[in-house]
Amino acid sequence: MYVTDLDTPTPVIDLDLVDKNIHRAQAYADTHGLALRPHIKTHKLPELAHLQLRAGAQGVTCQKIGEAEVMADAGVTDILISFNIVGRTKLERLRSLARRADCQVVADSEAVLLGLSETFANEARRLPVMIECDTGGQRCGVATPQAAAELAVLTTKLPGLVFRGLMTYPPKHRVKEVGDWLEAARAACRDAGVEVEVISSGGTPDFFQAHAQRLVTEYRPGTYIYSDRAQVASGHGTLEDCALRIVATVVSRPAEDRCILDAGSKTLSSDTLGLTGFGHILEYPDIGIVALSEEHGHCHIPPGTKGPVVGERVTIVPNHACAVTNLFDRIPAMRGGRLEAMLTIAARGKVQ
Amino acid sequence: MYVTDLDTPTPVIDLDLVDKNIHRAQAYADTHGLALRPHIKTHKLPELAHLQLRAGAQGVTCQKIGEAEVMADAGVTDILISFNIVGRTKLERLRSLARRADCQVVADSEAVLLGLSETFANEARRLPVMIECDTGGQRCGVATPQAAAELAVLTTKLPGLVFRGLMTYPPKHRVKEVGDWLEAARAACRDAGVEVEVISSGGTPDFFQAHAQRLVTEYRPGTYIYSDRAQVASGHGTLEDCALRIVATVVSRPAEDRCILDAGSKTLSSDTLGLTGFGHILEYPDIGIVALSEEHGHCHIPPGTKGPVVGERVTIVPNHACAVTNLFDRIPAMRGGRLEAMLTIAARGKVQ
Numbered sequence: 001m002y003v004t005d006l007d008t009p010t011p012v013i014d015l016d017l018v019d020k021n022i023h024r025a026q027a028y029a030d031t032h033g034l035a036l037r038p039h040i041k042t043h044k045l046p047e048l049a050h051l052q053l054r055a056g057a058q059g060v061t062c063q064k065i066g067e068a069e070v071m072a073d074a075g076v077t078d079i080l081i082s083f084n085i086v087g088r089t090k091l092e093r094l095r096s097l098a099r100r101a102d103c104q105v106v107a108d109s110e111a112v113l114l115g116l117s118e119t120f121a122n123e124a125r126r127l128p129v130m131i132e133c134d135t136g137g138q139r140c141g142v143a144t145p146q147a148a149a150e151l152a153v154l155t156t157k158l159p160g161l162v163f164r165g166l167m168t169y170p171p172k173h174r175v176k177e178v179g180d181w182l183e184a185a186r187a188a189c190r191d192a193g194v195e196v197e198v199i200s201s202g203g204t205p206d207f208f209q210a211h212a213q214r215l216v217t218e219y220r221p222g223t224y225i226y227s228d229r230a231q232v233a234s235g236h237g238t239l240e241d242c243a244l245r246i247v248a249t250v251v252s253r254p255a256e257d258r259c260i261l262d263a264g265s266k267t268l269s270s271d272t273l274g275l276t277g278f279g280h281i282l283e284y285p286d287i288g289i290v291a292l293s294e295e296h297g298h299c300h301i302p303p304g305t306k307g308p309v310v311g312e313r314v315t316i317v318p319n320h321a322c323a324v325t326n327l328f329d330r331i332p333a334m335r336g337g338r339l340e341a342m343l344t345i346a347a348r349g350k351v352q
Numbered sequence: 353m354y355v356t357d358l359d360t361p362t363p364v365i366d367l368d369l370v371d372k373n374i375h376r377a378q379a380y381a382d383t384h385g386l387a388l389r390p391h392i393k394t395h396k397l398p399e400l401a402h403l404q405l406r407a408g409a410q411g412v413t414c415q416k417i418g419e420a421e422v423m424a425d426a427g428v429t430d431i432l433i434s435f436n437i438v439g440r441t442k443l444e445r446l447r448s449l450a451r452r453a454d455c456q457v458v459a460d461s462e463a464v465l466l467g468l469s470e471t472f473a474n475e476a477r478r479l480p481v482m483i484e485c486d487t488g489g490q491r492c493g494v495a496t497p498q499a500a501a502e503l504a505v506l507t508t509k510l511p512g513l514v515f516r517g518l519m520t521y522p523p524k525h526r527v528k529e530v531g532d533w534l535e536a537a538r539a540a541c542r543d544a545g546v547e548v549e550v551i552s553s554g555g556t557p558d559f560f561q562a563h564a565q566r567l568v569t570e571y572r573p574g575t576y577i578y579s580d581r582a583q584v585a586s587g588h589g590t591l592e593d594c595a596l597r598i599v600a601t602v603v604s605r606p607a608e609d610r611c612i613l614d615a616g617s618k619t620l621s622s623d624t625l626g627l628t629g630f631g632h633i634l635e636y637p638d639i640g641i642v643a644l645s646e647e648h649g650h651c652h653i654p655p656g657t658k659g660p661v662v663g664e665r666v667t668i669v670p671n672h673a674c675a676v677t678n679l680f681d682r683i684p685a686m687r688g689g690r691l692e693a694m695l696t697i698a699a700r701g702k703v704q
Contacts, residue, residue: 007441007704041646063647083647084603086614086663089359108604111662139648140604140612251436252460252492260492262438266678266703270622294393294674295415295435295703296491310463311438322646326618327678329701349681351618351647352359 039222046074066350120160165198391574398426418702472512517550
């Protein structure tokens, strides 16, 4: 079965490129002595998590317990959940999960730590916790190195918990500032009597500069496995490295300067990630996907460009691979141009 | 079971509000002699399609064959697919579907009509086809009233097809221009010897002005059943009418002016529809959801506002209801504040 046999719109992954992306990242991590802990949010596929682990990854990263449960169900045993776990239902799920897989979590407040401690106080095995640090990304994380040290100390004192280290999701392209922050946090921890052994960073854009991020011992890239238009724009590889593509059909050619695809926001996602347009059409690089309805991709054909005809298929590199894989229940995986598997995206939609 | 028993993030629908929205729309359509053909893209639920039909809707509208198949499987028998059906696989699925449900489709080019005709030439029942008209929305549709008449004539001549009328997805708030366009198209069809009996328009924003849209005999609103922040901004009802909401939990309060929700783009969608921010927090109307990661909602707390604490729950009216329901497999439906059903969003992700 070939790509041309698949109905559209459909995402397609190229396993040859996936392998290449996995091995290039692992080789880099090995060269620099970094532990690799890929974020499964990009593919959401146990099969690809196992490819990453077999290549040498130490474990995986998940954002939500539901994702971690899917991975544990598929035999993945070393899981960092890089998200504050809050509320009784989730804490109880985490406790169950931690009995059958090696789980670690993060925390950025006393409130989160107290919930974790209360839940794990009577467990046979203490829960490893990393303190999440806001090194400039302005998402979660403690605001200062001193606050990181205070929570590290608290972690060492609370029943049921063990301090694992510091974790950050750093701002893009600010390697030096992030390093300064983490160095100050490590020093503050040491001053408070806590040694920091693991420092975990993430983000595909700066992954290949991870060796320049002083102190980082572990890295959690996600998108590198597929890459996408936003990663290429960030300087990570080229369009040829992008292993996830969308195949779409032209369903209307209503004007000289306009064609409409059967792929809209329910296929490409509305994510722009700061880019202009909603994807890159490989066969027609000059034609922009300028707007999306849910089921329509609105394309602008510049003057002088002979656009596609109704029924013609095009191949799109999406802006954001992770958002695309959250829209589909299954994804065809090709190798050498032929269908190798129709994979179920088992962790799709696991937002709880 | 109450909303407080549901884990977060989760969408929730209020069936009391759904009923109210359905009946208000049906009463308006009845008063003005309009056939109502709700678009199921908003809810994607056979259960709610049947509520709409029982209230008096003539049939439903779907955008893709996969959605229509789900509706037919659930006993819906009158279905307009308002999308050009292109390619052998989909044409064959349409032929199968049309043997078990009354299907109609649209076309905006000779290429689409020829594909339909070839597929239905030997069928016992001819396929009703509407000509899609671009009355200013610049999506699909023929560009001129004359072109509409030409395709109408072609439809009457092609084997297997029957001309049903004209269809448009009009631009918002341009009722007069749309009416002029359709009047010219009807006249052009008449001049060419084809009477237009059905003229179908759509879009919730102008639904309650449909009586002012001269000639329109059928209307295909979708979002009216739930409404959302974008509809309210367009002048359709109020936030209190919005039957779909998101319940989320505050997982981090990293700074005085910032809190982070467990609902990101995988819950709220990245759709802005021209609005600022990614949803309206009912309990904290001054706090803006200013950015989304996949699993994080980044909120700005203005000076002087006492923001929520970690663990607190908030209720969000999303920007775009249709995009939200495409992200979840199941949706809790409440009535009188209690859970009445956990509905499977059966037509979710049916983009083919």
